[in-house]
Amino acid sequence: MSSDTSTEGMDGTRRGFFATMALAFFGSVSALGFAYPLGMYLWPRERKVKGAGERSMKIPLSDVPIGEARFVRFLGKPAVVVRPNEQQVIALSPICPHLGCIVKWREKEKEFLCPCHGGRFDSKGIVLGGPPPFPLPPFSSSVEAEYIVIKEV
Amino acid sequence: MDIETLHLGPIKIKNKIAIRLFSALDDRLGVKEILDDEVFEKIVPAHLGFWSCFGGISFFLFISQVLTGMLLMVYYEPTIEEAHGTVAMIMNEVPFGWLIRGAHAWGSNLMLVTIMIHMVKIYVSGIYKPPRELNWVVGVTLFLLTLGLSFTGYLLPWTQLAYWATVVGTETPAALPYVGEYIRYAMRGGEEIGQVTLTRFFAIHVMLLPVITASVIGLHLIQIRRQGIAGPM
């Protein structure tokens, strides 16, 4: 926009030009001076989540009857422990890789079903059907003296 | 508008696109008339001196309080467990948090000072006299609202001094006959000062009083617009 701001007594476009430039300069400097601290202030802090820090957790074996699943909080996020039969203990992230809903365990079918868009997974988290693009991420799990120990992979 | 040059007060705009855009707005909203009346062809009395600027400064400080207050609300949590900690976090961990809280705390004190100077100036030069009596009443109301904002805001960091100042401050009206006990009960939200008190002080401080104050400032300014700025003595 080639507007020249010449006021009365300030004739000639040159003075108007310099005035505009000076105004633009101080304007942008002060705008930056406000924008920088504002942006820094508003940028989210990293906050410690309760339970974060412990990289493993223990659950009594008796808490998870055979054929059932238990949902627990692990590293600040949900985790599920399931015992489909006598031998197997499986720990998974129940967050559906499609759009982030929490899957449900269906005892009869021995599979996970996502309530949002019907994604189906077997007890190991492998996709059986529906929109999920990849399996449920696993945690490592082992049984140590009547306890199930979940660890990050 | 089919013109070569657009005159806005001392500004001359020759750019064709700018003129087309401006004309489009003007055809729909009549912006030229408003801009001329309120900005470009407006005159202000020449006699306004240093002592006349404190009302305006108080207004600017109110805006500054609203802005810094909104920023503080991003991190502040109004619970008796977290309030003190979140204010400490704002001051010690959040970048420039010390500045935002500092500007808010100093702003409240400064605002009361500028309002007091403004009131003294209005009193000494007799500006409260007809036709401006009502605006004095509105102005005193604004002063009281600002005191209310200071009182409620003071408790929010949940410090020892704030807590006990509020104990005493809410105890004072309890001395009034008949209504005193009820006033105290309403201010505290119960018999004791606790979470309910903090919650209601927070609601009053960040929503109720600011909205009322902004509206009353509107009344104050509308009256000035209608009556004009008081002339020299």
Place this chain on the structure above:
Amino acid sequence: MAEQTQYTKKKECEVKALPMEEKKRLVREGKAHWFFPGHIIEQIVLCGFVVLILITLSTVWPAHLGEKADPFDTPDHIKPEWYFLAAYYSLRLAEYTDFMGAWAPKIMGIVAQQVAVTILILVPFLDRNVNERRPGKRPIAIALGILAALMAIVFTILGAVV
């Protein structure tokens, strides 16, 4: 002078309606200024100055955060903020009204505060001298004003030290 009084006595809407030539004349004769750009720049500079003051104060004397509230431990010296000191002192002063009865001290203090605020609100209606604005020509109003201001200042100081 008479003309100037005339202009400044006009309502905003009347000033707005003045013909451009008249406005130009008022500006030329130094009775008025253009709002744009002079007055606007003045306002922006003033606001910038206030922001600078706020930043300076916050830097030099950072806001203080006291200890976390403890409902089981009253600190030794509780004082309200400076703007409530005068009211605080008036409560203490009211303790001397106990000759009127045991009820008096608590009630007199708060009643006195209400009366003071009411008088402040009613100033334009209590001052019956409606036309004279020059401070030198209205000695009573100014004397009462100084008295009230002095009282507020003295009460504030006493509230801080007592």
